[in-house]
Amino acid sequence: MELNQIIRSIQSKQSEISSVYFVGCGGSKADLYPGFYFLRKNAKKLIAGHFTANEFNYDTPAAVGEHSIVITCSLGGTTPETVKATGLAKSLGAHTIAVTHDPQSPLTKDADYVVTHGFHESYSAKVSKPTKVLTLAVEILNAFEGYNAYDHFIEGVGKIYDVIDEATELLLPQAKQFGEAYKDAPVIYVMGSGATAEVAYSFSICLLLEMQWINSSSFNSGEFFHGPFEIVEKDKPFLLLMSEGSTRPMDSRALEFLNRFDAKTTVIDAKDFALLNYIAEDVVDYFNPILIEGVLRIFAEQLAIARNHPLSKRRYMWKLSY
């Protein structure tokens, strides 16, 4: 079923939707963020909530019920907390949509609707997950409140994957350079703003902490000057994700400071890929995280190669129960 058909199907059963919850863990939680961010920004009546799955399970919002849509997300569809959240949401009468790579996975058991996405085929396929969640959010807004820039958004979805696959081809030299320059970093800080904030978060907790065992933290570029910037000194390793659009001034201000004090800074900038040549200005904010997460993958891969530490290496995951 197409994404707009899913939302129309929900609308045919329940004409009054008052809340939308985005529920997942780790990288999947981060992949839900652009959709959440979009609704929080643009909805005038809908409540939008974003949760790590067990917080949703243990301290469920009072508003979850038959007037809610709950979107859960898990790449393999087996994350126990998210599977549980889907069942809980359904038991409370919510309309449940599971987003996963595996249509047969446990996540889909209590889902009214299942959205599957690619992953292994290409760099752009790896971000079909956040793109589909974002599209669901746009369809929900359009259906229940109306959204003026809907056509611009749908046009953008038709172009963003090609932009990513072309960008990653050109980026290999820069990614190799990043891998060499950061391979011995004792810590790496990652920053982003707007809808891109949780791309910084997921790169920090999944790619660096989990897959590379490198100490790391992330924060919103807007928070940088309210604490974190005091850690900056010469050669301190930073990775700055710069967005086109509304929140770019926050990223630019952070970059100026990092350069002023000679931090070791790598910038991934949506502007470098001419994002506005492909995406209309009134929706560009929401495509930044898709593009940047897409191209970031090769930076992680090159870091893994430079460190001789495969991205699939784990201490605990897949090895023991916890």
Added chain:
Amino acid sequence: MELNQIIRSIQSKQSEISSVYFVGCGGSKADLYPGFYFLRKNAKKLIAGHFTANEFNYDTPAAVGEHSIVITCSLGGTTPETVKATGLAKSLGAHTIAVTHDPQSPLTKDADYVVTHGFHESYSAKVSKPTKVLTLAVEILNAFEGYNAYDHFIEGVGKIYDVIDEATELLLPQAKQFGEAYKDAPVIYVMGSGATAEVAYSFSICLLLEMQWINSSSFNSGEFFHGPFEIVEKDKPFLLLMSEGSTRPMDSRALEFLNRFDAKTTVIDAKDFALLNYIAEDVVDYFNPILIEGVLRIFAEQLAIARNHPLSKRRYMWKLSY
């Protein structure tokens, strides 16, 4: 004006409030979190949003208007981004409440209502800021939707400060031990769950990064097993903030794992201060961050002493413009 009178005054001007935004930067953003968390959990109709101030300024939610209450917060009342947010909210017709230590500060200029709080008098005074923001959130819910546990909450506010001041007196030996044990730590990870999640965040970005120049990150205990836990090895420094109530199982599960792999773990546990002896079970979730932030201060102080690095020491803040 008492906090309930402020909300009654808003209600007399506008009987339909549909959204409440909590806007601030850094430590003040974190101090807004328990109030936001409370509304997000308990409101059935109200939209609750939580923003770093410049994200609110640059990408203002479409719902901000005459049916909104915007609560801004800045200790000294001079944070430029938050001052700007207050003015922006007012210009959009929102009802603005400024929460600050200084009633004459720029933050109050565009505020319809000003809430002042203590800070220097005692450990409990340092958390009167989040307590008052939380109380505003409770008053808003009670006024516009009703809140069954209102009396329990107000009783709790009458007790929590004494709990904190008694607890901090007893904690000095443990705090000294923490200072000695962590003084040479290359990085410190901080975790908490539920309403306490951003106490972990503020301890990481303000006390550790800003005031001690120690590398640090924080995350929700519920996210620990979805990336961050792979960084755990013997003697890895962790600080775990354990809450009473709904989300405690998330903290307990993280603790079990940290102990299993011999991380260097310090636990600040609301249960150790018998929080449930003073606070009713149906509101205890929201007092965890108040109590834990209150007692954490002496851990920061003792770390500063052990490192001979005063909490007031800065590289950039107060020294240059940025």
